[in-house]
Amino acid sequence: MSVDDEKLMTFADGELTGAEHAEIEVALAEDAGLRERLEAHRAMRARLSSAFDGALSEPVPERLLAAAHKPREAEVVDLAARRAAKWSVREWGAMAASVALGLVIGVGTMQQQTRPMFATAAEGLVARGALSQALDTQLASDAAGAVRIGLSFRDQDGDYCRTFDLTQGATSGVACRENETWAIQLMADSSSGGEIRTVGSSPEVISSVEAMISGEPLDATSERAARDANWR
Amino acid sequence: MTSAAEQTRSDIVAMLPRLRRFARALTGSLADADDIVQIAVERALMRIDQFQQGTRLDSWLFSITRNAWIDEARSRTRRGKVFAPAEAGEQVGYGGEAEVHAKLEADDVWSAMRELPTEQREAVALVCVEGLAYREAADALGVPIGTLTSRLARGREALQVMLGGAT
Numbered sequence: 001m002s003v004d005d006e007k008l009m010t011f012a013d014g015e016l017t018g019a020e021h022a023e024i025e026v027a028l029a030e031d032a033g034l035r036e037r038l039e040a041h042r043a044m045r046a047r048l049s050s051a052f053d054g055a056l057s058e059p060v061p062e063r064l065l066a067a068a069h070k071p072r073e074a075e076v077v078d079l080a081a082r083r084a085a086k087w088s089v090r091e092w093g094a095m096a097a098s099v100a101l102g103l104v105i106g107v108g109t110m111q112q113q114t115r116p117m118f119a120t121a122a123e124g125l126v127a128r129g130a131l132s133q134a135l136d137t138q139l140a141s142d143a144a145g146a147v148r149i150g151l152s153f154r155d156q157d158g159d160y161c162r163t164f165d166l167t168q169g170a171t172s173g174v175a176c177r178e179n180e181t182w183a184i185q186l187m188a189d190s191s192s193g194g195e196i197r198t199v200g201s202s203p204e205v206i207s208s209v210e211a212m213i214s215g216e217p218l219d220a221t222s223e224r225a226a227r228d229a230n231w232r
Numbered sequence: 233m234t235s236a237a238e239q240t241r242s243d244i245v246a247m248l249p250r251l252r253r254f255a256r257a258l259t260g261s262l263a264d265a266d267d268i269v270q271i272a273v274e275r276a277l278m279r280i281d282q283f284q285q286g287t288r289l290d291s292w293l294f295s296i297t298r299n300a301w302i303d304e305a306r307s308r309t310r311r312g313k314v315f316a317p318a319e320a321g322e323q324v325g326y327g328g329e330a331e332v333h334a335k336l337e338a339d340d341v342w343s344a345m346r347e348l349p350t351e352q353r354e355a356v357a358l359v360c361v362e363g364l365a366y367r368e369a370a371d372a373l374g375v376p377i378g379t380l381t382s383r384l385a386r387g388r389e390a391l392q393v394m395l396g397g398a399t
Contacts (some may be wrong), residue, residue, distance in 0.1 A: 006385040013359065044392060046361040048257075051341035055253035061266055064252075067273045068245045134394050156299075210307040214299070 003027055003034055010042035042145055117166070118184065127175050127182035132133075135162055135182045136231070139223055151209060152218040152226065160231045161212060163187065163205055172205050174212070177231045185212070237280045243289050244276055250290065250362065253296055257357035258301050260346035262333050268304060272297040288368065296371040298354055305350075344394040352387030355380055360388070 003024060010016050011024045028034050050194035117131035127135055134147035142149070150163035150172075161176035188204035218226060251272065255265035276283075276296050283292055336342065345353055358369035359380075370380040 005389065007380060009385050009388060010366075010381065013366070028272070040392065041388070044388060044395070045360045047341060048345075048356065048391070050361070051339060052253045052257045052361050053264075054336065055256055056249045058249075058252075060248045064248055064266060064270055064273065065245065067240065067270045068248065068277070070274075070277070133312070210303065210310075213303070 005037070008034070008037055009041055012038055012045070019129060026160075039083065069096045121181065123178050123181060123183040125184040126178075127184060131166070132182055135164060137222070137227060139227065141220060151221045152216075153209065153213045154215060156214045158214070160226055161209075172202050174205055174208050176212075235284055240280050240283050240285075240289065243275065244273060244293065247290060247293055248273075251293055254294055254357055254362050255297055255301070256342075257345060257361040258298065258354060260342050261337060263303075268297060268301045270305065271300040275300060290362070291364065291368050291372045294358060294362065294364070295374075298373065300348070341391075342392050342397055347394060348387050348390060351381050352390065355383040356387040356391070359384055 007016070007024070012061055012115050013097070016024060026205040028038065065144060089163060094175065101121065117127065117129045119128045120126070126132075130146045134149060138145075138147065139150045140152070141148045144165075144167055146167055148165040150165060152160060152162045155161050155176055161174055162182075165172040169210065171187050173194050175182040176185055177183075186208045188202040251266055251269045253266045256262065257397060259265045272293065276293055279296075283289065283295075317324060321398065345356070348356065355374060358364045358372060359366065364372065364376055366380055366384075369384075370377040373380060375383075
């Protein structure tokens with residue numbers, strides 16, 4: 001009988017059982033060529049494993065040990081983890097020092113014009129009014145009103161997040177779906193870099209998306225589908 | 233932090249050598265490997281409460297490490313940077329250490345692994361380098377076991393071609 005290579009590999013890795021295993025045993029007893037191929041599989045595996053084994057005997061670098069021992073309180077890198085925490089201006093200050101204050105002032109100004117776009121809730125800062133509506137229904141390809149929508153993606157908890165850009169106020173940010181509202185993860189000043197702003201153009205927003213995203217951003221079709229499913 | 237989480241933390245520390253080995257197989261670069269392990273450790277600690285005691289810590293950490301690598305590779309591409317080629321290892325570190333790095337990275341097996349498509353490389357790294365069973369490797373990668381098996385077979389076939397004989 002001929003044994004295909006995938007099956008032989010599976011055998012070599014000890015993953016075959018029962019009748020299939022016995023079948024290969026029989027074939028091996030009769031076929032020197034097959035025994036040679038089996039040996040090649042085992043040798044390759046041994047070679048692969050020994051090529052990287054150095055890491056097991058080398059001392060672990062200090063920085064990795066330090067990372068593993070770092071107290072959790074000091075960990076503010078991953079924005080996704082911040083979602084459980086309540087929002088406060090002081091916290092933001094620590095994270096995005098230069099933008100926080102300007103932002104809050106900016107928000108205050110905007111709120112005079114229309115219904116407020118933000119409110120504080122149990123989730124921290126959440127979207128309201130035009131922002132909430134845009135996050136709910138607007139697609140990246142739609143014409144921007146007060147809000148322009150950028151990337152939509154899923155975070156590592158599987159929740160939908162979207163980047164947005166306020167057409168007045170030079171502010172861009174990221175919001176994630178949480179308890180039927182949009183919890184603001186980050187906002188940043190996007191005014192630097194010229195009069196025409198692209199969504200998510202601020203480095204803070206880009207890097208927070210990179211920290212939060214799981215998989216690829218949604219394409220236009222999945223974005224529409226997610227919206228039609230109400231971001232659940 | 234709960235005592236269960238503290239226990240997990242010390243288990244993570246004990247896993248560091250294996251995480252480094254896995255990351256080296258994934259990235260083919262000593263410096264990149266440690267960067268990725270660091271990111272993975274930070275992420276694991278942030279989600280330490282999500283780890284279920286009694287399930288396999290190694291699979292969980294491999295999965296986080298692998299995702300850290302995918303994310304890092306993607307964001308570097310976006311920023312227009314590529315991973316440091318093996319020769320760039322000479323600029324990292326200094327003196328004898330850099331030389332050792334460069335030599336190691338120039339190893340046939342390291343070079344051949346770097347040539348493999350990501351999907352095959354991660355399958356090979358989990359099974360052949362880390363010794364995970366197919367089921368565990370498939371779970372760590374979030375793919376069906378049949379997918380894992382065929383990626384592994386294709387990867388090993390390509391390595392066999394690149395590395396010539398079995399020795």
